[in-house]
Every structure is written in C-alpha cells, then in structure tokens.
Amino acid sequence: MRALICQTFDQPEALSVQTQPDPTPGPGEVVMEVRAAGVNYPDALMVMGQYQIKPPLPFIPGAEAAGVIVAVGENVRHLHVGQRAVAFTGTGAFASHLKADAGAVMPLPDGLDFEVAATLPLAYGTTMHALVDRARLQAGETLLVLGAAGGVGLAAVMIGKALGARVIAATGSDEKLQLALDHGADEGFNYASEDLRERIKALTDGKGPDVIFDPVGDRYAEPAFRSIAWGGRYLVVGFAGGEIPRLPLNLPLLKGASLVGVFWGEFAKRDPAANARNLARLSGWVLEGQVRPLVSERYTLERGPQAMRDLLERRVTGKVVITP
Ligand SMILES: NC(=O)c1ccc[n+]([C@@H]2O[C@H](COP(=O)([O-])OP(=O)(O)OC[C@H]3O[C@@H](n4cnc5c(N)ncnc54)[C@H](OP(=O)(O)O)[C@@H]3O)[C@@H](O)[C@H]2O)c1
Structure with a gap:
C-alpha cells in the first residue's frame, strides 16, 4: 500500500509518501481500500507534535476515511468484503489501505458518497x-x-x-x-x-x-x-x-x-452508542438534503501536506479530502 508517513514531529511538508506491505486484518479487524479521507485541523497539529495525543513515531496521519472493505478478520459480524463503509481511527487514514477495529467502522447507506462520508465522523x-x-x-x-x-x-x-x-x-x-x-x-x-x-x-x-x-x-x-x-x-x-x-x-x-x-x-470512546445515534440522525439529514456538507477541494496523497498547510493558513472552506 501507499501511505503518507510522519517520521518526526515537524511541519506537514516533512511528510513523505512511502510504499509498505498491504495490511492484513487480525481478529475483530477489517481492511478498507480508502477512497477518500477527511482532513482535519487536529491532523496538522498531530503531525507537528502540538496535539493532545502524540502517536508513537513513525505513524500515518489521518483520522477518518470512507471506502470499500477488502478483507475481514475473524469474529467480524456486521461487515463483509465489498461493502462500502466509513471509519474513524484517529490515525492511519492518509493511505491507500486502512486497517481498523471493526467497531470503528460503520456501513455506508446507499446515496452517501465516499467524499462526503469521509468528512462526517469528526x-x-x-x-x-x-x-x-x-x-x-x-x-x-x-x-x-x-x-x-x-x-x-x-x-x-x-x-x-x-x-x-x-x-x-x-x-x-x-x-x-x-x-x-x-x-x-x-x-x-x-x-x-x-x-x-x-x-x-x-x-x-x-x-x-x-x-x-x-x-x-x-x-x-x-x-x-x-x-x-x-x-x-x-x-x-x-x-x-x-x-x-x-x-x-x-x-x-x-x-x-x-x-x-x-x-x-473522548465522548465517542466513552459512549459509542450515543455517537452512532448522532451520526445516524445526521446521515438522515444529509440524505434528505437538509444538511449539505461542502467538500471544497480534493488532494492526492502527494499533496496531503498542502491540504494541512491550507488548513493552517486559513485558506480552507468547509471540508477537504485526500483521495488516494
Ligand atoms: N473539541 C473537539 O472535540 C474538536 C473536534 C474537532 C475539531 N476541533 C478543533 O476545532 C478547531 C477547528 O477545526 P476545523 O477542522 O474546523 O478547522 P478549520 O476548518 O481550519 O476551521 C477553523 C476556522 O478558524 C478560523 N481561524 C481564525 N484564526 C485562525 C488561524 N490563525 N488559523 C487557522 N484558522 C483560524 C478560520 O475562520 P476565519 O478565517 O473565518 O476566521 C477557520 O475557518 C480546531 O482548533 C480543532 O482542533 C475540536
């Protein structure tokens, strides 16, 4: 797989795209082929070592993604290969493939496209x-x-x-x-x-x-x-x-x-059922057209650092996504 790698806490421009072995799911995990990953202000803070959570180095930034499930581990009941889904993992999403705990992955309703879905969780x-x-x-x-x-x-x-x-x-x-x-x-x-x-x-x-x-x-x-x-x-x-x-x-x-x-x-970790209810209510509004999420720009993995720079320098409107 291809991924944007953070080797050291530094400016987003220090990130590089690297090739790694494709991930395989363990028990209770799935692997998703990423079609779009939402870019958030905290991603940029995390890369610079200025966020409240500092992942062990090296790490792949990117908190959320939408895509297609390509592999399912043992004991996963609600997801299957070929299913469209959205995941919130905190890190790992700026990559062609994302391994996630199945509990952090929700099936996508028909009618919700990958780019919009990737911007919803956070x-x-x-x-x-x-x-x-x-x-x-x-x-x-x-x-x-x-x-x-x-x-x-x-x-x-x-x-x-x-x-x-x-x-x-x-x-x-x-x-x-x-x-x-x-x-x-x-x-x-x-x-x-x-x-x-x-x-x-x-x-x-x-x-x-x-x-x-x-x-x-x-x-x-x-x-x-x-x-x-x-x-x-x-x-x-x-x-x-x-x-x-x-x-x-x-x-x-x-x-x-x-x-x-x-x-x-912290709320989503402590009360995942309440968070899932909020996201289901929200998805309903999006499908009805009552809430129209704005995806204002798409970036390749190579231009991922530019997406974070644009956020830091106040140039972004609505949400932007990386489409690996
Ligand atoms: N509490 C939580 O659970 C939680 C969850 C998600 C995000 N956040 C936080 O919420 C904040 C916004 O996140 P976001 O992803 O929505 O970011 P965003 O899209 O970049 O929005 C931030 C807004 O802040 C304004 N701003 C004012 N001064 C700025 C400056 N010096 N640099 C950048 N922006 C400036 C900008 O609007 P104007 O240009 O119109 O002033 C910008 O549109 C971040 O601090 C993030 O860490 C908190």
Missing part, C-alpha cells in the same frame, strides 16, 4: 455532540457560530438550522461570510472588519445569542462571551486562532451562563 460528529448533547440547543433559540465557514463551523451552521435555531455566522472574511449564508445562516458579520460586540448586540436586539459555538478562541472568545444571553451556553470547541483564551469567572456569574467543554474523541 467535524460533524463533534458538532452534533456539541449542539445536541452539550448545549441542548432548542428550536427557536439563537446560535452564534464563530469560524462559520470552516470544518466544524460550517457544520454548526447547517446542523443549527436543522435543529430549528436562528443562526448568526461570524467569519474572518466577506467571502467566507457569503459561503456561510449560502449554507443557511440567517445573518452574519465579518469579525476581521466589524466590531464583534456591536454586531452581536444589533443582530439580537441587545439580548445576545443563547448558544455560542467557538472553534476559534484567541481574541474573540472574551468579547463573544460578554455578549451571551442570560442563561446562555458557550461551547469551547477549539483554538484555531492560536491562543487559548483566559476568561474572568465573574462573566459566567453575571450572565447565569455556562461554559461548556466539548471533547468529541
């Missing part, structure tokens, strides 16, 4: 967990999404609408704002050129959003939290902006508001 799984399980977002509530044209951000715009919320998108450029509006956001603003607190106030009649979805952190988090509604829920999703913000604790007190942590990987 970004959309995180967003479902954040909005449904953690924030308990209700129909009619107002949701503010920061970084609203990015991977988890655009997912939050669409899932927020599917849950019946009014969605305000906030992005770092006018082009990204237009993209979020095209995917269903009701209103929005550009936080690079407009005053975040003023715009939130104007768009919510001074009340503030009930739920804030924040994958950006850095300098936007504190002013956003200061704008939240009474009883609001602030979802701490990530820090793509760079700095992990510090928040004065009088702010949640003054708003009767909650600061809510989101850690999808």
Whole structure:
C-alpha cells in the first residue's frame, strides 16, 4: 500500500509518501481500500507534535476515511468484503489501505458518497455532540457560530438550522461570510472588519445569542462571551486562532451562563452508542438534503501536506479530502 508517513514531529511538508506491505486484518479487524479521507485541523497539529495525543513515531496521519472493505478478520459480524463503509481511527487514514477495529467502522447507506462520508465522523460528529448533547440547543433559540465557514463551523451552521435555531455566522472574511449564508445562516458579520460586540448586540436586539459555538478562541472568545444571553451556553470547541483564551469567572456569574467543554474523541470512546445515534440522525439529514456538507477541494496523497498547510493558513472552506 501507499501511505503518507510522519517520521518526526515537524511541519506537514516533512511528510513523505512511502510504499509498505498491504495490511492484513487480525481478529475483530477489517481492511478498507480508502477512497477518500477527511482532513482535519487536529491532523496538522498531530503531525507537528502540538496535539493532545502524540502517536508513537513513525505513524500515518489521518483520522477518518470512507471506502470499500477488502478483507475481514475473524469474529467480524456486521461487515463483509465489498461493502462500502466509513471509519474513524484517529490515525492511519492518509493511505491507500486502512486497517481498523471493526467497531470503528460503520456501513455506508446507499446515496452517501465516499467524499462526503469521509468528512462526517469528526467535524460533524463533534458538532452534533456539541449542539445536541452539550448545549441542548432548542428550536427557536439563537446560535452564534464563530469560524462559520470552516470544518466544524460550517457544520454548526447547517446542523443549527436543522435543529430549528436562528443562526448568526461570524467569519474572518466577506467571502467566507457569503459561503456561510449560502449554507443557511440567517445573518452574519465579518469579525476581521466589524466590531464583534456591536454586531452581536444589533443582530439580537441587545439580548445576545443563547448558544455560542467557538472553534476559534484567541481574541474573540472574551468579547463573544460578554455578549451571551442570560442563561446562555458557550461551547469551547477549539483554538484555531492560536491562543487559548483566559476568561474572568465573574462573566459566567453575571450572565447565569455556562461554559461548556466539548471533547468529541473522548465522548465517542466513552459512549459509542450515543455517537452512532448522532451520526445516524445526521446521515438522515444529509440524505434528505437538509444538511449539505461542502467538500471544497480534493488532494492526492502527494499533496496531503498542502491540504494541512491550507488548513493552517486559513485558506480552507468547509471540508477537504485526500483521495488516494
Ligand atoms: N473539541 C473537539 O472535540 C474538536 C473536534 C474537532 C475539531 N476541533 C478543533 O476545532 C478547531 C477547528 O477545526 P476545523 O477542522 O474546523 O478547522 P478549520 O476548518 O481550519 O476551521 C477553523 C476556522 O478558524 C478560523 N481561524 C481564525 N484564526 C485562525 C488561524 N490563525 N488559523 C487557522 N484558522 C483560524 C478560520 O475562520 P476565519 O478565517 O473565518 O476566521 C477557520 O475557518 C480546531 O482548533 C480543532 O482542533 C475540536
């Protein structure tokens, strides 16, 4: 098989494509021929040694993939050779073949293509967990999404609408704002050129959003939290902006508001059945056309490092995939 190999924690450009023996499944495992692998911000952090999980070196990056099962080990009941499937493995997906525990692999419903399916587990799984399980977002509530044209951000715009919320998108450029509006956001603003607190106030009649979805952190988090509604829920999703913000604790007190942590990987490990339910509900929305995941670019394995560079330098909209 061919795979993108990380030999040492370094910039994505230090990765190289190498040929290795094809994997064989052990008991309880399957091997999938990868048709598309989703690229996520944490992949780039992991390659650089800046993620909370540091795999032993060398390793193959890539957390999720969709493809066709080509070999099945003993004791695997729900999968068979030739079946279309999607897998979340944390690493190993930027390769022509992926060996996975069968428990981490789900059959793909007809009508869901490989590229879209490959982008669902992490970004959309995180967003479902954040909005449904953690924030308990209700129909009619107002949701503010920061970084609203990015991977988890655009997912939050669409899932927020599917849950019946009014969605305000906030992005770092006018082009990204237009993209979020095209995917269903009701209103929005550009936080690079407009005053975040003023715009939130104007768009919510001074009340503030009930739920804030924040994958950006850095300098936007504190002013956003200061704008939240009474009883609001602030979802701490990530820090793509760079700095992990510090928040004065009088702010949640003054708003009767909650600061809510989101850690999808740990949730999926601790409660796989709840995660599977979230993904099944989401797949239903995708098949009905209510949620339309955006795959904005495809990269070969050789251009995989460029995919990570584009994420790190803020050039990506929606999701991108590697198609080995
Ligand atoms: N908690 C969890 O379980 C979980 C799961 C998945 C991902 N995450 C985290 O969520 C964050 C977003 O992940 P993603 O895959 O959606 O990434 P992404 O597609 O790159 O989106 C991140 C967004 O952050 C904004 N941003 C602001 N400053 C930035 C900067 N200096 N560099 C890069 N982006 C910047 C960008 O929007 P603008 O240009 O519009 O500002 C960008 O669209 C990451 O921190 C990731 O680690 C957390």
